[in-house]
Structure formats: C-alpha cells, structure tokens
Amino acid sequence: MDSVYIYGTGSGARKYFNHQQQFLVLGFIDSNATANSTTFCNLPVLAPTQLTELAFDYIILANEYAATFYTLRDLSIPLEKIKFIYYKGLMEVVSKESQYYFEQYHNPEQPLAAYYSLAMSYQHAANLESLYSSEFDYVRFKLLELLAEQIQKQNINGNLAEVGVFRGTFARVINSLFADRTLYLFDTFAGFNPTERETDIQQGYAEPAFFTRSNNFADTSVELVMQRMPHPTRCIPKVGYFPDSLEGLEDQFALVSIDVDLYTPMLNAIEYFYPRLAAGGYLMLHDYNHAEFRGVKQAVADYEAKHGKLAKVPVPDQGGSIIITKLG
Numbered sequence: 146m147d148s149v150y151i152y153g154t155g156s157g158a159r160k161y162f163n164h165q166q167q168f169l170v171l172g173f174i175d176s177n178a179t180a181n182s183t184t185f186c187n188l189p190v191l192a193p194t195q196l197t198e199l200a201f202d203y204i205i206l207a208n209e210y211a212a213t214f215y216t217l218r219d220l221s222i223p224l225e226k227i228k229f230i231y232y233k234g235l236m237e238v239v240s241k242e243s244q245y246y247f248e249q250y251h252n253p254e255q256p257l258a259a260y261y262s263l264a265m266s267y268q269h270a271a272n273l274e275s276l277y278s279s280e281f282d283y284v285r286f287k288l289l290e291l292l293a294e295q296i297q298k299q300n301i302n303g304n305l306a307e308v309g310v311f312r313g314t315f316a317r318v319i320n321s322l323f324a325d326r327t328l329y330l331f332d333t334f335a336g337f338n339p340t341e342r343e344t345d346i347q348q349g350y351a352e353p354a355f356f357t358r359s360n361n362f363a364d365t366s367v368e369l370v371m372q373r374m375p376h377p378t379r380c381i382p383k384v385g386y387f388p389d390s391l392e393g394l395e396d397q398f399a400l401v402s403i404d405v406d407l408y409t410p411m412l413n414a415i416e417y418f419y420p421r422l423a424a425g426g427y428l429m430l431h432d433y434n435h436a437e438f439r440g441v442k443q444a445v446a447d448y449e450a451k452h453g454k455l456a457k458v459p460v461p462d463q464g465g466s467i468i469i470t471k472l473g
C-alpha cells in the first residue's frame with residue numbers, strides 16, 4: 146500500500162482521512178505546525194519542511210490554497226508525488242497521474258475544481274501571470290458554478306446567453322453546466338465594432354493603446370467556438386453586430402453573461418436582457434470594476450439613471466464583474 150501524508154488539518158482533511166482506504170496515512174502536514182503541535186486524527190502533525198527528510202509515496206492536498214503548492218514546489222517535491230482532493234457531492238480522490246489535469250482542462254464536463262487544480266500545477270504556479278490569466282479565473286468560473294446551482298435548485302426557468310463569446314472559454318462552461326438549456330452565443334466573431342470602439346476612446350472610457358495591444362478579438366470563428374462546446378446541439382450562434390443579431394428574438398433568460406468591454410454594447414445588452422431576465426435569474430457583467438474598460442460602469446450607471454436601480458453585487462474576479470439579479 147502506498148504511504149501518504151495529508152497536507153491540511155481542517156474538516157476536508159478529516160473527512161478524507163475517514164473515508165479513504167487506498168493509502169497508508171503516515172501523518173498530516175500543516176503550514177503552521179511547530180514542535181509542540183498536537184496530533185490530528187491520532188497521527189502526528191508535521192511542518193512542510195520536515196517532508197524533505199521523510200519517506201512517502203504521495204502528498205495528498207486536502208485544501209485549495211495555492212500557497213501549499215508554492216510551499217511544496219519550494220521544497221522541490223516532484224509534481225507527480227502530489228495528489229488533489231476536491232468536493233463534488235462526495236469527496237473523491239483523484240488517483241491518476243498529474244497528466245490527468247491537463248486532459249481534464251480540455252474537457253469542460255469535468256468539475257471546475259479540476260480547472261483550478263490545473264491552474265495551480267507547478268508549471269502554472271511558477272508563473273503568476275498565467276495563474277491569474279482569464280483562462281484560469283477561478284473566482285469567475287466558480288461563481289458561475291454556484292449561480293448555476295442556485296438556478297437549478299430553485300427551478301428558475303429560462304435559457305442562457307453570452308454576449309461577447311470570443312473563443313468560447315466562458316461559454317463552454319455555461320454550456321457544460323446547463324446541458325438541457327439553450328445557449329445563445331452572441332458575437333461578431335470578427336472583433337469589436339469600430340464605431341463602438343471609437344466611442345469609448347472619444348469618451349475617455351478606454352485608452353487607444355488597449356486596442357493596438359490586443360488582437361481586437363478577431364482571431365476566432367463560429368466553427369472554432371462550436372467545436373469547443375460540450376453540447377453543441379444546445380448552442381445557437383447569433384453572428385453579427387449586437388443588437389442587430391437579435392433579429393427579433395424573444396425568450397426568457399435564467400443566466401446571461403455580458404462580456405463586451407465597451408459602453409455601447411454593454412448598455413444595449415442590459416436594455417435587452419434585464420427585462421427578459423427571469424425572477425431569480427442572473428446577469429453577469431464582466432469588467433464592471435476593470436480599470437481599463439470604464440465604459441462598462443458608465444453603461445450600468447446610464448441604464449440605472451433611465452430605468453431605476455439594479456440589484457448589483459460586486460465580485461472579486463479578475464475582471465471585476467458584478468452580478469445583477471432580479472426579485473420576483
């Protein structure tokens with residue numbers, strides 16, 4: 146039987162210890178352990194530095210703190226000796242090799258914790274830029290997962306949409322969480338509308354340098370996005386300039402992500418979707434508190450000045466999103 150230390154002395158570690166039968170547990174690791182540390186689950190609690198002198202087959206990470214990865218990396222513990230646990234109903238042990246995470250990243254059916262585990266693997270943890278890049282925005286993805294759970298549990302009816310899909314990184318997770326609902330994918334699939342981009346520059350909402358720096362989001366296509374969707378038959382691409390691409394669409398929505406960076410499409414999208422949002426549903430507005438896309442906040446303010454206050458909840462994800470919900 147392989148021997149392991151469990152990194153963590155919290156409720157997750159205890160639960161894992163009590164349920165697992167796969168490994169011989171030698172003890173627990175706690176970042177704050179001292180020589181006087183007491184036992185946990187009747188086993189010794191050791192400091193991470195002691196690991197370099199101990200024999201073991203694996204370390205089981207029973208927490209989700211990136212700092213523990215950095216600690217193990219700094220102690221030169223090889224990645225293949227580290228295993229992750231995570232919750233999805235029941236706690237389960239990911240018992241395959243680290244390659245598993247890389248494969249899972251490309252499979253949006255997997256629990257979001259797998260994305261997180263990937264993001265925190267050594268290769269990525271070594272580079273904070275990459276850890277916090279939007280592809281691995283844990284807070285944003287986890288928030289989506291929790292909102293989806295609320296919608297399902299409370300039987301909130303309605304379909305889904307994303308305005309501003311680009312290459313489908315966020316849309317594919319929406320699609321994976323709602324296999325039985327229609328997902329409308331709104332984008333030009335050719336980048337920003339030049340007039341809208343100019344408006345933001347003229348109004349001082351965005352710096353011209355941003356648009357020269359970025360690729361303008363033109364490097365995508367409907368085919369590419371549809372290939373990434375786990376349930377493509379539930380997806381309806383709405384190609385072209387929003388709101389023209391609505392083409393008279395009438396529907397009720399349970400969750401809509403609006404990620405268009407600019408003032409005009411943000412205002413147009415709120416104007417269209419808020420009245421069609423089911424009670425208990427959610428609008429996710431990306432970049433509301435983003436320093437570079439100031440038009441987003443202005444669009445929300447202008448909408449509120451015209452129609453009244455929205456119920457806004459700020460979120461500490463990378464873009465500084467806000468969630469807007471609606472009471473019944």
Ligand SMILES: C[S@@+](CC[C@H](N)C(=O)[O-])C[C@H]1O[C@@H](n2cnc3c(N)ncnc32)[C@H](O)[C@@H]1O
Pocket residue numbers: 307308309310311312313314315316331332333334335336337338341362385386387388404405406407410
């Ligand atoms: C930041 S990207 C979206 C990223 C995507 N949500 C993700 O998480 O990977 C912004 C997108 O908004 C689209 N967009 C901006 N204004 C638009 C408009 N008026 N109509 C359609 N698409 C628009 C751009 O083409 C671009 O692909």
